[in-house]
Amino acid sequence: MPTKSVVVHAAAGLHARPAATLAQLVAASGLRVWLARADGTGDTADAASMLGIMGLGLSRGDTVTLNSDAPGSDALLEELGAVIESAE
Amino acid sequence: MTAAADPGARGAGVVLTGTCVVPGIVAGPAERMPAPPAEPPEAVCEPTASTDEAAERIAVAAHAVHDELVAAASAASGTSAELLRTTAAMATDPTLVTSAEALVRTERLTPERAAWVAGTALVRQLAGLGGVLAERSRDVADVRDRIVAALMGRPAPGLPHPGHRFVLVAGDLAPADAARLDPAEVAALVLGGGTTTSHTAILARALGIPTLVGVAGADEVGTGTQLVVDAGAGLVHLDPDSALVARAAAAPARRRTFDGRGRTLDGHLVPLLANIGRPVEAAPAAAAGAEGVGLFRTEFCFLDRAEAPGHDEQVAAYREVFAAFEGRKVVVRTLDAGADKPLAFLGAHDEPNPALGLRGVRTALFAPEVLDTQLAAIADARDSEHADVWVMAPMVATADEADEFVDRCARHGLPWAGIMIEVPAAALAAGHLLRRATFASIGTNDLTQYTMAADRLLPALNALTTPWQPAVLALVAEACRGAAARGRPVGVCGEAAADPALAVVLVGLGVATLSMSSSALADVAAALGAVPLADCERAARRAVEAASADEARAAARSALPVLGDLGL
Numbered sequence: 001m002p003t004k005s006v007v008v009h010a011a012a013g014l015h016a017r018p019a020a021t022l023a024q025l026v027a028a029s030g031l032r033v034w035l036a037r038a039d040g041t042g043d044t045a046d047a048a049s050m051l052g053i054m055g056l057g058l059s060r061g062d063t064v065t066l067n068s069d070a071p072g073s074d075a076l077l078e079e080l081g082a083v084i085e086s087a088e
Numbered sequence: 089m090t091a092a093a094d095p096g097a098r099g100a101g102v103v104l105t106g107t108c109v110v111p112g113i114v115a116g117p118a119e120r121m122p123a124p125p126a127e128p129p130e131a132v133c134e135p136t137a138s139t140d141e142a143a144e145r146i147a148v149a150a151h152a153v154h155d156e157l158v159a160a161a162s163a164a165s166g167t168s169a170e171l172l173r174t175t176a177a178m179a180t181d182p183t184l185v186t187s188a189e190a191l192v193r194t195e196r197l198t199p200e201r202a203a204w205v206a207g208t209a210l211v212r213q214l215a216g217l218g219g220v221l222a223e224r225s226r227d228v229a230d231v232r233d234r235i236v237a238a239l240m241g242r243p244a245p246g247l248p249h250p251g252h253r254f255v256l257v258a259g260d261l262a263p264a265d266a267a268r269l270d271p272a273e274v275a276a277l278v279l280g281g282g283t284t285t286s287h288t289a290i291l292a293r294a295l296g297i298p299t300l301v302g303v304a305g306a307d308e309v310g311t312g313t314q315l316v317v318d319a320g321a322g323l324v325h326l327d328p329d330s331a332l333v334a335r336a337a338a339a340p341a342r343r344r345t346f347d348g349r350g351r352t353l354d355g356h357l358v359p360l361l362a363n364i365g366r367p368v369e370a371a372p373a374a375a376a377g378a379e380g381v382g383l384f385r386t387e388f389c390f391l392d393r394a395e396a397p398g399h400d401e402q403v404a405a406y407r408e409v410f411a412a413f414e415g416r417k418v419v420v421r422t423l424d425a426g427a428d429k430p431l432a433f434l435g436a437h438d439e440p441n442p443a444l445g446l447r448g449v450r451t452a453l454f455a456p457e458v459l460d461t462q463l464a465a466i467a468d469a470r471d472s473e474h475a476d477v478w479v480m481a482p483m484v485a486t487a488d489e490a491d492e493f494v495d496r497c498a499r500h501g502l503p504w505a506g507i508m509i510e511v512p513a514a515a516l517a518a519g520h521l522l523r524r525a526t527f528a529s530i531g532t533n534d535l536t537q538y539t540m541a542a543d544r545l546l547p548a549l550n551a552l553t554t555p556w557q558p559a560v561l562a563l564v565a566e567a568c569r570g571a572a573a574r575g576r577p578v579g580v581c582g583e584a585a586a587d588p589a590l591a592v593v594l595v596g597l598g599v600a601t602l603s604m605s606s607s608a609l610a611d612v613a614a615a616l617g618a619v620p621l622a623d624c625e626r627a628a629r630r631a632v633e634a635a636s637a638d639e640a641r642a643a644a645r646s647a648l649p650v651l652g653d654l655g656l
Contacts, residue, residue, distance in 0.1 A: 051210050057217040
C-alpha cells in the first residue's frame, strides 16, 4: 500500500488554503487517500476533505503520513507531499 | 421590529448616533441582512419517509450553496474572490456532507437538523484548535447556516441583493460577507456593533463606503426605511425631510484623488503620510500620493514565528518599503510586541494584564538582542536605498527609556530616533522625553485606550474609545506644547488622522504631520485644503473645551461648515 511521510513547515500550520489545494487534487484524482498524524494519536482525515484536513490541527514541525489503498497512487502521494512541504 | 411597520417607534426626525469609520453623506433605503436561521428543532423524519431521499436533499442544498458562492467569487476579485472560493469548497466538503447524510440515514434526523449538527461539530472542532484555523470556524458556521437556510426554503443569510442601491444595516458582518461588499450596491454601512479597527471597518475604508459603527438602535431600523447617513457627523437620520435628502444627493461623489502635497487653505504645509503594515502596501501607498510613510509597522516580520527573523530577511523586507519611497521620509516603528501581539521568542506570556505589561519598548529591557538585530537591519537597508529613514520606539513612558533608545539607534548609525506617544505619561512629559529624541508620533488608538482605561477592541466601549474625547485632545495639545519648547515635530499616526474633521482639529492643536491608511489621504487632504490654519486652531480650541466627545465633534464641525459642503 503506497505511503509517504512529510513534515509541515508552514509557520501558521496547515491552514485553509493548502488544505483546499490538497482536497482538490485528491477529489480530481478519484482515488481514496488518507492523511494521518504520525504522532501515535491515530487521528486520520479523508484527504479529499478540506475541513477534515484542517480538523487535524497540524502545526509547524508535525509529521504526517499519506496513505492510499489504490495501486498506482504513488505519483499522487508525491504531489500531495510536495504541497504539504512547500506550504507557507 | 421594523420601523416601517411601526412608525410610532422610530418615526420621522429620529436620529441615531454612531462612530465614524469612513466619512461621507448619502441617502438611501435601509436593507437588513437576513438573519441566519435559528437552530432547527431536534426533529426526526416522518416514519413513512425515505431517509435516502431525505439524505439526498443535503447534497443538493450543499451544491446550490457552493454554486452561489462560486458565482459570487467570479464577480469579485483578489482576496475577496479567493476567500469566497475557499468558502464554496467548504459547502460541498465530504466530511460535512457525508456526516450530515449519515445522521439522516442512521438517526433519521431531518436534513436541516442533520446539517446543523454536522456543521456545528466542525465549527467547534476548528474553534478549539486556536490560531488561524479557529478564525476559519466563522466561515464554516456561515456555510452551515446557508445550507440549513436552503433546506428550509429560507432566504440565504448574507448580503441582500434587492436590485437597487441601499444602506446596509447589520450588527456586524462575517468576514465572508464583508469581503463581498460592493460600493456600487452598498451606499453606506450602519453597524450596531463593530469597532473602528475591526476587519469590516478596514475593508469599508479600503472600498470608500461611508460607514458608522457602534450605532445604538440600529437593530430597530427595518428594511425599506429611508435613511440619510451623515457618517462624518456620526448621524443616521430616519425618514429624513426632503431638504436633508437633497443635501445628501448634492454631496460630491466619494472618489477624490490626492495631489501629493498636504496643506491648509492658506498654504501651511501638513505632510500627509501613509501607515503601512506589510512591504507590499508600500507601492500602492506611494501611488496614492503619500508624502512618505509615517508608520511602518514591523510586526509582520515577527508574528507566527518560533524564533526572531534573521538580519538578511529583515533587510530585504525593509528595502522594499524604502525603495518605494525614494527621497521621501519613512518612519520605521521597531517591534511592538506584547499585549494583543505576543511573540514566542519574547517571553512573558503569563501576565495578568498584558496591556499594562512588558510590551513595546519595554521588551528591549530583557531581550535587547532582538532590538539590536532590528536596528542593524534597518541601518543596512537604509544604506542600500535612498529613503529618509527615521526610527521610533513604541510605548515609551519615561525620558530614560527614550534616551536609551536614542543611544541604541546612534550606535547603529541612525540619527533620527524618536518616540511614540501612546501613554498619558509620555504626553504630559513630552518635553523631557524629547530632550534627545528628535521627534514624536502620537498613536491615538493606544493613547485613547490608556487615557480612558477602555479596551478599544470592545464594541461595548465605543463611546469611550473615540479619540474625540476632550481629555485625549487635551493630551495631544500638551504633547505638542512640550515638543514645541524643544523645537521637535509631533505627528499623529492612528485612526484619528484618517477622520477629516479630526485631522483638521489635530493640525489646529499643533500636529505637524498626519499618517493614515492611504485610502483616507484624499479626503483628509480635501478637508485641510478647505480650511485656513486659524480656523483649524479655532475648531481645536472648541473641541478641547467641550464637555464630551459628542460635544467636541459637534463644536468642531460647527466651526468648520465647509466640511458639510465637501460631504465629509
